[in-house]
Amino acid sequence: MAYKILIVDDSKLARMAAAKALNSLRPGWERVEATNADEALALARQSSFDIALLDFNMPGRDGLSLAADLRDLDATMLVALVSANVQHEILSRAAEVGAQFLPKPVTEPALGEFLDAAEQRLKAAGR
Amino acid sequence: MISLPATVLDELELDALTELVNIGVSRAAASLREMVGRQVLLSVPTVKLVSRSQAVELLGQSETNRLVAVHQVFEGDITGRAMLIFPEVNSLELVRAVTGGELPLEDIIELEQEALAETGNIILNGCLATIANMLKRSLKISLPEILRGEGPEFFELAPPPEAGDVVLFLYINFSVSERDIRGYIAMLMDMPSLEALKVLLREFIERTTGHSTTATDAPL
Numbered sequence: 091m092a093y094k095i096l097i098v099d100d101s102k103l104a105r106m107a108a109a110k111a112l113n114s115l116r117p118g119w120e121r122v123e124a125t126n127a128d129e130a131l132a133l134a135r136q137s138s139f140d141i142a143l144l145d146f147n148m149p150g151r152d153g154l155s156l157a158a159d160l161r162d163l164d165a166t167m168l169v170a171l172v173s174a175n176v177q178h179e180i181l182s183r184a185a186e187v188g189a190q191f192l193p194k195p196v197t198e199p200a201l202g203e204f205l206d207a208a209e210q211r212l213k214a215a216g217r
Numbered sequence: 218m219i220s221l222p223a224t225v226l227d228e229l230e231l232d233a234l235t236e237l238v239n240i241g242v243s244r245a246a247a248s249l250r251e252m253v254g255r256q257v258l259l260s261v262p263t264v265k266l267v268s269r270s271q272a273v274e275l276l277g278q279s280e281t282n283r284l285v286a287v288h289q290v291f292e293g294d295i296t297g298r299a300m301l302i303f304p305e306v307n308s309l310e311l312v313r314a315v316t317g318g319e320l321p322l323e324d325i326i327e328l329e330q331e332a333l334a335e336t337g338n339i340i341l342n343g344c345l346a347t348i349a350n351m352l353k354r355s356l357k358i359s360l361p362e363i364l365r366g367e368g369p370e371f372f373e374l375a376p377p378p379e380a381g382d383v384v385l386f387l388y389i390n391f392s393v394s395e396r397d398i399r400g401y402i403a404m405l406m407d408m409p410s411l412e413a414l415k416v417l418l419r420e421f422i423e424r425t426t427g428h429s430t431t432a433t434d435a436p437l
Binding site: 104109 | 229236259
């Protein structure tokens with residue numbers, strides 16, 4: 091099953107790195123990129139995404155606030171917050187909004203593990 | 218927010234540098250959070266190529282107070298200085314937070330120098346080490362030095378740069394939740410380092426994205 095994934099990061103390099111890993115892990119998936127929270131939310135209102143990878147520290151609203159909005163829009167969307175900022179407050183707020191935390195820079199094995207688990211949960215939810 | 222002539226670092230190289238700084242400072246913030254027991258809030262980093270006097274102006278915009286800086290010099294393929302800067306009035310509050318807040322004022326004053334140096338060392342070393350590792354180079358980092366004064370003094374430290382007045386200036390604001398502590402991390406790199414930095418950033422981009430930098434404009 092090919093899923094649709096949203097990548098949100100203000101850094102082009104970070105988006106390219108995620109794209110590289112996704113190309114290798116799930117070449118058949120549809121990938122859409124956004125550079126900030128508002129753009130991502132507008133995209134998510136237009137069409138539905140199965141999975142979202144969100145940078146934490148972005149100009150404007152941060153990835154946690156976006157994660158909460160995306161989950162409000164679609165409670166079964168699987169969301170990962172990506173950051174090198176491993177402070178307890180950020181990890182626990184990520185858990186509160188139902189987002190998994192992925193340490194930055196994201197490695198292919200770590201992303202692969204997240205995608206495997208995400209796929210299982212999406213299938214179980216009938217998506 | 219970002220302004221660099223294209224001839225020096227192109228857009229993607231600048232983006233990669235900003236991202237490196239972001240990752241380095243985010244990790245360092247997590248270390249500081251452990252030390253002060255409160256969440257450390259960070260801004261998005263700013264990276265600019267400016268004249269030395271503009272760098273001083275940028276710092277001066279938000280600060281009229283006397284400042285304290287923990288200063289470390291890094292040397293290797295790239296050379297420059299990193300500083301943790303905050304208003305002098307915040308200094309004792311930071312020491313209080315780091316030492317656990319139980320000590321009497323006279324002990325805090327006595328510990329100030331040492332606690333500032335150690336805090337700065339952990340943050341700046343953490344940040345620089347992350348950047349060096351990601352660029353796959355080692356950097357020699359000096360012992361921390363405490364500076365006090367106005368912003369301009371910090372940027373006129375000897376030895377003066379041989380390549381003139383232009384510096385690469387990076388900064389990121391931080392504050393500590395529920396404490397009256399705020400400041401910024403600034404990095405200053407002199408021009409001769411920029412050529413070397415450009416090469417390192419190209420290699421880093423290639424490793425990270427799998428694209429050669431000549432093809433970075435190709436659609437993903």
